[in-house]
Amino acid sequence: MARAPKNDLPMMSTDEGIVLFHPHMPKKAKQYVCDTLDGRWIGQGPKVDLFEARFRAQFQQPGPCVSTGSGTDALHLAYLLAGIKPGDEVLVPLFTCTATNIPLLYIGAKPRFVDVDPRTLNLSIEDLKRKISDRTRAIVCVHYGGLPCDMAEIRALADQYRIPVIEDAAHALGATYDGKPLGAISEFTMYSFQAIKQLTTGDGGLVTFLDESLAPLARRLRWFGIDRTDKQKGIWDNDITEVGYKYQMTDIGAAIGLAGLEEFDQTLAYRRALYRRYVENLKKVSGIAIVNDFDPRKEHAAWLFTILVESRLECQLKLRSRRIESAQTHFRNDRYTVFGCNETFPAMDSIDDKYLVLPLHTRMSLEQVDSICEVLQEGW
Ligand SMILES: Cc1ncc(COP(=O)(O)O)c(C=O)c1O
Numbered sequence: 001m002a003r004a005p006k007n008d009l010p011m012m013s014t015d016e017g018i019v020l021f022h023p024h025m026p027k028k029a030k031q032y033v034c035d036t037l038d039g040r041w042i043g044q045g046p047k048v049d050l051f052e053a054r055f056r057a058q059f060q061q062p063g064p065c066v067s068t069g070s071g072t073d074a075l076h077l078a079y080l081l082a083g084i085k086p087g088d089e090v091l092v093p094l095f096t097c098t099a100t101n102i103p104l105l106y107i108g109a110k111p112r113f114v115d116v117d118p119r120t121l122n123l124s125i126e127d128l129k130r131k132i133s134d135r136t137r138a139i140v141c142v143h144y145g146g147l148p149c150d151m152a153e154i155r156a157l158a159d160q161y162r163i164p165v166i167e168d169a170a171h172a173l174g175a176t177y178d179g180k181p182l183g184a185i186s187e188f189t190m191y192s193f194q195a196i197k198q199l200t201t202g203d204g205g206l207v208t209f210l211d212e213s214l215a216p217l218a219r220r221l222r223w224f225g226i227d228r229t230d231k232q233k234g235i236w237d238n239d240i241t242e243v244g245y246k247y248q249m250t251d252i253g254a255a256i257g258l259a260g261l262e263e264f265d266q267t268l269a270y271r272r273a274l275y276r277r278y279v280e281n282l283k284k285v286s287g288i289a290i291v292n293d294f295d296p297r298k299e300h301a302a303w304l305f306t307i308l309v310e311s312r313l314e315c316q317l318k319l320r321s322r323r324i325e326s327a328q329t330h331f332r333n334d335r336y337t338v339f340g341c342n343e344t345f346p347a348m349d350s351i352d353d354k355y356l357v358l359p360l361h362t363r364m365s366l367e368q369v370d371s372i373c374e375v376l377q378e379g380w
Contacts (some may be wrong), residue, residue: 017323032255071192071205076103143172146301175301201253281373
């Protein structure tokens with residue numbers, strides 16, 4: 001089992017300097033939440049339905065959109081809807097938030113890690129090709145930081161083996177691939193609306209799928225296996241025939257989400273402007289590689305700006321001495337005992353002590369990006 005090099009730095013507070021993350025609270029959020037608190041529904045109610053309908057229209061999602069209490073819930077539902085069963089082998093990214101892979105353990109499936117592409121930190125197509133076999137039941141991919149994976153290549157492999165693809169788009173709301181929105185490419189796509197995502201509901205998530213007929217099952221699994229619509233019509237004698245969960249979004253969360261949807265285009269444009277500014281400032285700085293393959297098929301959702309550097313801890317200490325926060329944020333999943341992984345991952349090894357996430361959020365200015373880049377340009 002691999003252990004990442006230790007370089008933990010304590011978190012900074014907002015008044016200490018430029019923090020790594022900050023929630024984006026949309027202007028109308030307080031008003032919409034207060035309206036909700038004055039009404040009958042604070043749990044799952046009409047605002048959840050409205051949020052799902054608006055989300056589907058705004059992000060041109062071809063399939064049903066089922067919101068949840070978290071992105072992790074949404075992934076668990078996606079895995080269940082994809083028919084993943086105990087013992088099934090699923091090819092998953094090595095480098096991601098543990099939330100991508102833990103729900104497979106809920107099911108008793110066997111996640112098998114695919115090495116990273118060091119240019120993008122997405123999964124490596126070469127390693128995917130090496131590991132895919134007749135045993136593989138599904139492919140899971142993560143659009144790291146908001147940069148879409150190589151979807152044409154992943155799709156071709158999935159079609160060849162006749163298995164579904166589940167996209168973990170927790171970082172990538174607003175990204176496109178070959179002109180298509182995420183959610184329109186694979187059988188299943190999941191989003192996260194956790195506190196610091198481009199769109200937040202406090203905590204929340206959503207799963208969308210191309211097969212419309214799965215919608216009733218998805219909605220039942222989200223709520224104990226009960227048909228909630230029937231129940232609200234006053235039909236209380238419904239049976240439960242499958243194990244369901246309590247995974248619904250609340251109207252309080254949806255109220256924040258609805259406010260976020262209204263200003264999402266501006267939020268995304270601003271995040272992209274910050275991202276582009278980093279790229280312009282750093283693209284020619286020696287000793288810094290930007291994590292992005294700049295593939296014209298991919299439109300980045302600018303959740304994270306990540307670089308590869310030598311002597312990362314020194315770089316972080318230099319940034320911190322100028323009151324700038326930075327971190328690894330995500331870690332290779334083979335470091336976690338729970339996955340019981342003994343394979344080796346040469347590409348991940350090659351960047352494990354190099355990747356570094358820099359601040360990117362709507363409380364930052366373009367000038368602050370410049371000042372961060374100036375510190376990096378000085379060297380460390
Ligand atoms: C790649 C990835 N997948 C899944 C999740 C889980 O989402 P949530 O925190 O909404 O449960 C996260 C967390 O933010 C994530 O970064």
